Amino acid sequence: xxxxxxxxxxxxxxxxxxxxxxxxxxxxxxxxxxxxxxxxxxxxxxxxxxxxxxxxxxxxxxxxxxxxxxxxxxxxxxxxxxxxxxxxxxxxxxxxxxxxxxxxxxxxxxxxxxxxxxxxxxxxxxxxxxxxxxxxxxxxxxxxxxxxxxxxxxxxxxxxxxxxxxxxxxxxxxxxxxxxxxxxxxxxxxxxxxxxxxxxxxxxxxxxxxxxxxxxxxxxxxxxxxxxxxxxxxxxxxxxxxxxxxxxxxxxxxxxxxxxxxxxxxxxxxxxxxxxxxxxxxxxxxxxxxxxxxxxxxxxxxxxxxxxxxxxxxxxxxxxxxxxxxxxxxxxxxxxxxxxxxxxxxxxxxxxxxxxxxxxxxxxxxxxxxxxxxxxxxxxxxxxxxxxxxxxxxxxxxxxxxxxxxxxxxxxxxxxxxxxxxxxxxxxxxxxxxxxxxxxxxxxxxxxxxxxxxxxxxxxxxxxxxxxxxxxxxxxxxxxxxxxxxxxxxxxxxxxxxxxxxxxxxxxxxxxxxxxxxxxxxxxxxxxxxxxxxxxxxxxxxxxxxxxxxxxxxxxxxxxxxxxxxxxxxxxxxxxxxxxxxxxxxxxxxxxxxxxxxxxxxxxxxxxxxxxxxxxxxxxxxxxxxxxxxxxxxxxxxxxxxxxxxxxxxxxxxxxxxxxxxxxxxxxxxxxxxxxxxxxxxxxxxxxxxx
Ligand code: GLA
Ligand code: ZN
Numbered sequence: 001x002x003x004x005x006x007x008x009x010x011x012x013x014x015x016x017x018x019x020x021x022x023x024x025x026x027x028x029x030x031x032x033x034x035x036x037x038x039x040x041x042x043x044x045x046x047x048x049x050x051x052x053x054x055x056x057x058x059x060x061x062x063x064x065x066x067x068x069x070x071x072x073x074x075x076x077x078x079x080x081x082x083x084x085x086x087x088x089x090x091x092x093x094x095x096x097x098x099x100x101x102x103x104x105x106x107x108x109x110x111x112x113x114x115x116x117x118x119x120x121x122x123x124x125x126x127x128x129x130x131x132x133x134x135x136x137x138x139x140x141x142x143x144x145x146x147x148x149x150x151x152x153x154x155x156x157x158x159x160x161x162x163x164x165x166x167x168x169x170x171x172x173x174x175x176x177x178x179x180x181x182x183x184x185x186x187x188x189x190x191x192x193x194x195x196x197x198x199x200x201x202x203x204x205x206x207x208x209x210x211x212x213x214x215x216x217x218x219x220x221x222x223x224x225x226x227x228x229x230x231x232x233x234x235x236x237x238x239x240x241x242x243x244x245x246x247x248x249x250x251x252x253x254x255x256x257x258x259x260x261x262x263x264x265x266x267x268x269x270x271x272x273x274x275x276x277x278x279x280x281x282x283x284x285x286x287x288x289x290x291x292x293x294x295x296x297x298x299x300x301x302x303x304x305x306x307x308x309x310x311x312x313x314x315x316x317x318x319x320x321x322x323x324x325x326x327x328x329x330x331x332x333x334x335x336x337x338x339x340x341x342x343x344x345x346x347x348x349x350x351x352x353x354x355x356x357x358x359x360x361x362x363x364x365x366x367x368x369x370x371x372x373x374x375x376x377x378x379x380x381x382x383x384x385x386x387x388x389x390x391x392x393x394x395x396x397x398x399x400x401x402x403x404x405x406x407x408x409x410x411x412x413x414x415x416x417x418x419x420x421x422x423x424x425x426x427x428x429x430x431x432x433x434x435x436x437x438x439x440x441x442x443x444x445x446x447x448x449x450x451x452x453x454x455x456x457x458x459x460x461x462x463x464x465x466x467x468x469x470x471x472x473x474x475x476x477x478x479x480x481x482x483x484x485x486x487x488x489x490x491x492x493x494x495x496x497x498x499x500x501x502x503x504x505x506x507x508x509x510x511x512x513x514x515x516x517x518x519x520x521x522x523x524x525x526x527x528x529x530x531x532x533x534x535x536x537x538x539x540x541x542x543x544x545x546x547x548x549x550x551x552x553x554x555x556x557x558x559x560x561x562x563x564x565x566x567x568x569x570x571x572x573x574x575x576x577x578x579x580x581x582x583x584x585x586x587x588x589x590x591x592x593x594x595x596x597x598x599x600x601x602x603x604x605x606x607x608x609x610x611x612x613x614x615x616x617x618x619x620x621x622x623x624x625x626x627x628x629x630x631x632x633x634x635x636x637x638x639x640x641x642x643x644x645x646x647x648x649x650x651x652x653x654x655x656x657x658x659x660x661x662x663x664x665x666x667x668x669x670x671x672x673x674x675x676x677x678x679x680x681x682x683x684x685x686x687x688x689x690x691x
Contacts, residue, residue: 002393002637003304006244006267006342007045007081007149013385013392014306014343016045016083017363021071022055023352031071034350035078037370041363042382045081047308047345049138050155051117053087057134059094065141072147081149083246083308083345084142086232088131089155090117095130102127105163107206118156122228123165135235143240151245152308153232156271158256160221162206171200173220187503188212211504214414215407222257222406230264248308249299251292252433254413257406259454262299270296271309271347272336275318276328276648278680283629283648284602287441290339290631294396294440295404297340298452302395304342307333312346313361313374324361327680329377330384331646334682337388338633338644340396344381387665388684391642394635398451399618400443401462405455408432408471411504412496431557434599435468435494441602442466442609447621447632459484464618469496470512472504478514485519486589490616493520494596495527495559520595521566521586524559528575537573538582538598544569545585546611554582554598561597572598583608592616603628624656630677632657636689643685647677661685 005011024030038046048071049056057063075082096103096114103112104119112119120127135153142148160166178184181197188210190196195210197203205217233245244266249258251272262268274289276282296305312329314321324332333344351362363378364370409432443450443466451462455477459465467481470493478498485491497520498512507513510523517523530536535553546569560577566586572578584595594612606628613620621632621643629649635642642664647653655675663669664684668676675683 001395003395005392006304006306008244010044010081010149011392012044012389013337014045014345015043015382015385016047016343016345017043017349018050018309018345018347019046019048019349020051020352021048022052022067023355025055025067030350033368035074037364038078038080040370041375041378042386043080043349043363045083045149045343045345046075046349047083047085047152049087050085050152051087051090052085053090053134054092056087056138057092060098063137065137069141072142072145076145076147080147082145082147083150083152084138084148085152085155086131086135086138086236088120088135088153088232089157091120091127091130099124099126101163101165102130104159104161105166107160107162109162111163118159121161121163121165122224123161123163123169128228128231131232132235135232136238139236139239143243148243150267151233151236151240151243152269153236153245153247154229156248156250157225157229158250158253160205160217160255166224167205169224170205170217170220171203173223174203174216175200177216187505189505208414211411211414215410215504218255218257218406218410219260221255222260225256226261226264229261233264246306246308249296251289252295252404254406254409254433258295258299259406265300268296268299268303268305269308270305272307273309273311273315273318274332275315275321276324276332277322278325278328278650282650284441286335286646286648287444287631288437290335290444290633291437291440293336293339293341294450295452297396302340302398302451304340304393304395307336307341307344309347310336310344311361312363312378316357316360324374325680326373326377327678329374330381331648331680331682333381334384334644334684335646337385337391338635338646340635342392344385346378384665384684388642390637390640390664390686391635394637394642396449396451397634397636397641398449399463400448400450401457401459401465402436402440402443402450402452403455403457403465403467403470404436404452405470405472407455407474407502408469411472411500412469414504431496432469432471435496438599438602438605439466439468439492439494442605444631445606445626445628446610446613447626448609448613448618449621449634459489462489464490464492464612464616467491467493467497469494471496471499472502473498473500473507473514473516474502478516482515482519482588485591485593488590490592490594490612491519492594492596492612495557495598497595517564519586519588520584520593521564521588522561522581522584522595522597523564524561524597526560528558528560528577530554530556530558536575536598538570538600539573540570541568546608546615548583548608548611550604550607552600552604554600556599558582559597561595566595622655623658626655627653630655639689641687641689643687645675645677645683645685647679647681650679652679652681653677657685661687
């Protein structure tokens with residue numbers, strides 16, 4: 001099985017960059033140099049027009065597409081493609097001045113000043129009309145242009161607007177959802193601090209006291225922004241029904257539910273600036289980014305996606321910016337491909353001479369020197385991508401699923417007590433995504449490819465499903481998972497599982513609720529949250545069914561579990577709950593459900609997942625055991641597989657890859673079934689799919 005290429009007229013992996021010719025229109029020498037150097041760098045796609053609104057519409061009734069016509073024509077003549085952006089993320093000063101209502105109102109109540117970017121209102125009819133007009137003119141002009149590969153709308157769309165227009169939309173959204181204030185008051189638990197509402201307009205999204213509102217405001221904002229993307233796409237589609245549309249995401253950004261965005265887009269694209277520096281924690285960071293990359297692929301159900309932005313060298317916004325060390329660039333770019341990207345692009349092609357990003361990394365620096373180190377590393381990536389045409393369109397064969405559900409994240413954060421001085425659960429801000437990324441790493445460290453679903457997703461395609469901190473249960477979720485385990489599924493969940501319903505109201509009768517206690521064979525009602533330095537030892541139970549023999553210290557959170565028939569794999573070895581279960585396994589129907597009640601250190605969690613994978617005979621990317629910090633990922637069309645070996649450690653590693661593999665990048669292949677990876681090295685092996 002193979003998906004069509006992201007750009008239907010380009011059957012290779014995409015290699016591209018953001019390019020801002022609109023900053024250089026007075027410098028034909030620079031534009032000539034750009035066109036001379038694109039092929040030398042090996043860039044075939046250029047993202048243009050992202051912030052070019054004022055350049056195409058310098059005044060309300062003045063349009064100037066001449067420069068863009070020339071750019072598009074030159075791209076086509078040079079055999080390059082444009083990922084043509086709509087300019088909605090940054091608006092012209094004249095528009096903001098003439099219509100202050102297009103400017104976003106922030107949570108603090110202040111309206112944006114003229115300037116900046118991504119600071120518009122999502123509702124303003126004037127803004128929507130103006131955006132539709134510029135989009136419509138772009139589509140009318142370029143929809144049949146030979147350089148056009150893809151549309152890119154609303155660069156990094158994000159952030160809520162609190163203006164009167166957006167508040168009115170919010171109130172309508174609530175009316176549609178709840179029908180009556182009585183229903184809303186009941187589901188939001190409004191007797192709390194005398195919140196009962198008697199009029200819709202009283203409902204102020206800035207009030208953080210009601211956990212139900214906290215969730216709904218994020219649901220509304222996600223749908224509202226996705227609706228804005230849909231508005232832009234409709235304007236393009238009038239003239240251009242076929243060219244695919246994307247919008248660039250920002251990993252697992254906490255306040256937007258990308259599951260709600262994905263359906264309006266044809267292609268998922270992502271921006272990632274991981275700042276990989278050699279060191280003992282690199283593999284932890286790398287697996288966190290791998291999580292985001294797998295999420296990008298999963299948002300449209302295992303479909304290849306595009307890395308829209310990454311830095312070829314340094315970044316300008318994250319503290320002291322060390323340079324990207326030699327070799328790391330290829331590792332980072334092939335990591336994207338390993339997890340399903342069908343191309344990698346950079347921010348930015350060339351450093352501008354002015355503006356806030358003039359020192360941000362670029363393929364071509366201020367020295368304009370194509371023999372510079374960074375330029376050569378980009379050329380190396382280009383050479384590697386050129387050898388991987390067979391990878392284009394291939395999905396990832398994942399036997400392991402992972403539930404990633406933004407609503408659990410929001411719900412845990414709403415109860416965290418970290419915002420303001422509210423009572424509630426401590427440690428919450430990062431608890432959910434931390435749990436998801438920790439447990440994902442258990443699979444990553446064992447070369448088990450993963451696909452994400454949200455809580456409403458179908459577990460049927462998976463052998464093993466990881467549901468870290470599955471705090472919020474919407475109707476149907478618990479029943480669906482229970483039925484799937486009964487039928488033979490292997491489910492893993494953790495602390496903070498099954499505690500609230502879709503309205504963020506706590507489930508009564510002990511956790512995990514809604515029948516999940518029977519599935520896991522455990523129940524808990526007390527959670528011990530540990531301050532930073534506190535540790536609680538965990539001791540393996542002799543002769544446990546996983547053969548787990550590790551003594552380990554838990555951090556941050558320990559659920560006090562009571563067994564309802566589950567086997568104890570490890571129990572707490574300290575505190576007043578010493579001797580009670582911490583990690584359990586439970587046969588349920590034909591399946592097994594594991595509960596991991598405490599937060600474990602990374603290396604030991606990888607070891608625990610290795611034992612679970614062994615016990616249930618899960619298929620790994622390679623047969624041998626992976627050294628800590630090395631992962632193996634697979635892409636497959638069903639007949640041929642590409643195995644990506646990525647070494648995030650600072651030492652050379654020898655990996656047992658089994659028979660029948662050749663080196664897809666050229667150079668020495670495996671000898672005696674072993675492949676040698678340099679420090680921070682990467683290899684891509686090709687083999688025939690084993691039945
Ligand atoms: C974001 C934006 C880009 C640029 C980069 C810099 O990802 O989309 O326009 O500002 O950050 O890292
Ligand atoms: Zn607004």
